[in-house]
Amino acid sequence: MKIKQTNVVSANTATKKKPHKILAEMKRNWQLYVMIAIPFIYILIFKYYPMLGAQIAFKKYTPKGGIWGSQWVGLDHFIRFFKNPQCWTYIKNTLAISTYSLVLNIPFPIILALCLDYCRSKAFGKTVQMVVYLPHFLSTVIVISTMNMILDNRIGVVNNMMQILTGSKVNFLGNAEYFRSLYVWSGVWQGTGWGSILYIAALSGVDPQIHEAAIIDGANKFRRIWHIDLTSIRPTIVIMVIMKLGTIVTVGFDKTFLMQNSVNLRVSEVLSTYEYKTGLGGARPDYSYATAIGLMLSVVNFAMIVTSNKISNKLSGSGLW
């Protein structure tokens, strides 16, 4: 690590020095420049060019004028969006789902990781890990259809059980009021195991000597989790929270879209599905309007990340950067 540090310094000073040093570096490392060329061009075209393309949010896009030649209209599309009485429903739906899932998806992986870390039977722990990671690798379509199969009103195993236990069935799938819970809990089912890996890694890095000292001092496992483990993995938790906050207005398009039907549309129409429908889904696509919605989402997400990172840096001294 130390060697690396000094090299960074020398590389930095090299760039600040005279131009022939830069040329010397390029001559020495020409192969590195050749390698980075393809990914660099890829990023420029497929990540930065669309950022320039987002200017059509402020233009009236016409196929003839394209991105660059269409007429500027200022904030028209944004104003139109907020004048649409439905827009607040979409915003509310989006925030309801994302905060609901945020609240569950932060603590659950931590609890699972702690349980696994303190599991006394190694074989049982390994088995649990193997099973809980698995749903992460299933596709959204598969997860949704598995959920539909389990909860099905006629033959689903959950309803059959409820029939026996309570004598009545619940129509989970045909009822809009369950949509949010289905969306969020299926996400918990799919993501908790995978989400715990980072914490398991962080917990295995906790110094065992601290635990030994605590045991000698008479601390039980509850106290050790609270005072030692959770304190040690705090930086990891902070980073995960920041990253999750950075997606607060993004409720994934594919899952929402795949779960959407005429019954639940009232609660399932979120900003990303609305963006898709206005831009590509309808009979009269409105590219500029959809771009304006997408741009707002990007900007809010970015602002959330920057702010939460700043706050976390100030409060806890750690953050993403």
Place this chain on the structure above:
Amino acid sequence: MKSIVNKKNKIKGCFADKVFDVLNFIVLFIIFFLVGYPLLIVISSSFSEPTALLAGKVWLYPIQPTLAGYQAVIHHKQIWVGVGNSVFYTVVGTVINMVITVLAAYPLSRTDFAPRKFISLMFAFTMWFHGGLMPTYLLVRDLGMYNTRWALLIPTAMNVWNMIIVRTYFQNSISESLFESARLDGCDDFTYLLKIALPISMPTLAVVTLYYAVAHWNVFTAAYIYLQKQSLQPLQTVLREILLLSKMQEVSVDATAGETNAQQMSEILKYSLVVVASIPMVILYFLIQKHFTKGVMVGSVKG
């Protein structure tokens, strides 16, 4: 995992610790059950007799085991067009991904590479801010990739997060002295990358390969947006039609003998289809699983 061994109480555990151990086991078992049971039910149902399945008799294991559902899947042509396309997108897409990822990760892991900081920042920025759905769609369309296989291969040629995982591994695991001595022996960067850096990074490269392969196998949105032709559709689009939209005309015609159980067949086919469609990635997952903690942990180190 050494810490776990050390954490086990060698001094006789107090009452609270015993309570803890019992609670811990119960919580773990509940999680295990909640995640595992739906998977088990789907697998058991897929091997069950359709009548038993529809009567709600499948609780744990297959009732009157049969392969009827799998036979129906085998005879369903549309599924195999989807599987073929998805295999193509997954194999070709992942090869492209890995080449570009390594080409970016290696230079950025080299501390004497002058534009390293600038380029790293430029790449990382795209993780937090992006142009959005429409500008990307317009770009893909203007490049002539709309309705071609390229649309699922090129726009996702590299994932910055995966690149950072590989870069961090290169940086932390490959010692500076090894590089210096190789260089003194006249080893240039290409040779060093191929002969030394890649071979010793195999576990991480395997994990990242899995990430990319899963992403390609499970792609839905990009296919839905960019592909119209039926013949180009990946498996997930076909799955959506059969599993979620219940478009099943074909199956009743060519997979069942009698018309009476056509409805039942289309029901059990769904279960078998879920299993068949998930198997490739589940196998890959089991093969690469042992490297997970390492691969993800390295990626979590901020850089």
